[in-house]
Amino acid sequence: MGGAERPCHSAPDAGPDRRVTLARLSTGDAGLQRVLDRAGKVVGRNIPLLIQGESGVGKELLAQACHNSGPRAGGPFVALNCAAIPETLIESELFGYVGGAFTGARREGAVGRIQQAHGGTLFLDEIGDMPLSMQARLLRVLQERRVVPIGAREAVPVDIALVSATHRVLNESVKGGFFREDLYYRINGLTVYLPPLRERTDIRGLVEQLIDEECIGRPRDSVGVSEEVMRFFERYSWPGNIRQLQNVLRVALALLDDDEQVILPQHLPEEIFATEPARADSPPALAPAEAAPPARAAVSAGLRGRRLQGLDESLILRVLAEHGGNVSAAARALGIARNTLYRKLGRDF
Numbered sequence: 001m002g003g004a005e006r007p008c009h010s011a012p013d014a015g016p017d018r019r020v021t022l023a024r025l026s027t028g029d030a031g032l033q034r035v036l037d038r039a040g041k042v043v044g045r046n047i048p049l050l051i052q053g054e055s056g057v058g059k060e061l062l063a064q065a066c067h068n069s070g071p072r073a074g075g076p077f078v079a080l081n082c083a084a085i086p087e088t089l090i091e092s093e094l095f096g097y098v099g100g101a102f103t104g105a106r107r108e109g110a111v112g113r114i115q116q117a118h119g120g121t122l123f124l125d126e127i128g129d130m131p132l133s134m135q136a137r138l139l140r141v142l143q144e145r146r147v148v149p150i151g152a153r154e155a156v157p158v159d160i161a162l163v164s165a166t167h168r169v170l171n172e173s174v175k176g177g178f179f180r181e182d183l184y185y186r187i188n189g190l191t192v193y194l195p196p197l198r199e200r201t202d203i204r205g206l207v208e209q210l211i212d213e214e215c216i217g218r219p220r221d222s223v224g225v226s227e228e229v230m231r232f233f234e235r236y237s238w239p240g241n242i243r244q245l246q247n248v249l250r251v252a253l254a255l256l257d258d259d260e261q262v263i264l265p266q267h268l269p270e271e272i273f274a275t276e277p278a279r280a281d282s283p284p285a286l287a288p289a290e291a292a293p294p295a296r297a298a299v300s301a302g303l304r305g306r307r308l309q310g311l312d313e314s315l316i317l318r319v320l321a322e323h324g325g326n327v328s329a330a331a332r333a334l335g336i337a338r339n340t341l342y343r344k345l346g347r348d349f
């Protein structure tokens with residue numbers, strides 16, 4: 001933001017500990033609330049959590065919130081993005097190594113992420129991208145609760161809670177031979193699906209929260225967004241989800257003049273105005289969980305018979321997750337043939 005005196009939206013003072021918790025993630029969307037409630041019930045119970053959802057919906061933040069909301073909050077939260085590190089490094093990153101274990105290894109060795117997470121939570125992001133050879137070793141660690149660093153003779157006991165995330169339909173990866181079935185069952189004690197931003201009904205609360213966060217440490221007064229901007233936000237499809245909204249708000253706040261306190265359309269990037277009228281045609285947001293199981297609610301809201309191209313990836317992923325990855329059940333809920341869904345999965349996922 002511009003000057004140090006830039007006023008910011010008044011935030012509920014969370015005190016010095018601004019760590020994200022399940023309660024703090026709640027901004028009024030029924031679908032999200034259902035996810036938070038379900039996740040909250042398994043925290044601290046040694047049940048592995050698998051988080052599905054598009055990129056930027058807040059999967060890592062949810063993993064952190066689970067950690068901070070449970071009995072391990074005082075322990076470490078260690079994240080590893082399985083898609084971001086080269087296959088050759090995953091092994092040493094995860095398991096660590098003893099000094100001189102391989103050419104180029106550090107003399108003093110290195111503690112792997114699994115051991116670093118001892119007493120806390122290990123978050124494996126994009127677990128669907130983990131190489132098969134690593135999957136076998138990870139499975140052994142999860143079964144035996146012990147890790148053997150590369151080059152070590154002794155196994156080291158580890159006590160970790162496991163949270164994983166992926167944008168892939170993992171049981172399809174299992175069928176395709178890319179993901180081990182036994183590991184799949186190990187990691188998905190409970191699967192939750194984080195809705196994409198375009199399906200959320202709480203964008204106002206989220207905008208407020210994001211502005212508050214951007215303004216931490218700055219003098220606060222009242223920065224908000226105009227009604228017009230809010231309408232654009234509500235219509236836009238947000239392909240980059242919350243990460244994109246966060247960036248848009250960050251830039252808009254930076255563009256405000258010192259005496260401006262309202263984000264206006266002129267502070268937004270062009271793409272926000274390119275609202276496809278398609279939004280009204282796109283699959284409807286799922287009904288609140290308490291009304292009916294979301295998949296069925298979606299079908300009754302008019303999905304049955306819709307052309308497959310009209311079904312977006314997020315809805316398919318959600319319905320699949322809600323049916324435990326069972327393609328037949330998901331196809332029934334979506335009102336399409338099982339083979340059609342298989343074809344769609346094969347082509348797009």
Ligand SMILES: Nc1ncnc2c1ncn2[C@@H]1O[C@H](COP(=O)(O)OP(=O)(O)OP(=O)(O)O)[C@@H](O)[C@H]1O
Pocket residue numbers: 025053054055056057058059060061062125209210213242243246
């Ligand atoms: N409820 C929220 N309130 C404030 N910020 C949020 C919220 N949810 C997500 N964010 C922010 O949005 C960004 C994306 O979140 P996060 O990294 O958790 O998403 P992700 O689904 O794990 O993304 P990817 O799949 O690309 O790894 C982060 O900067 C995060 O801080």
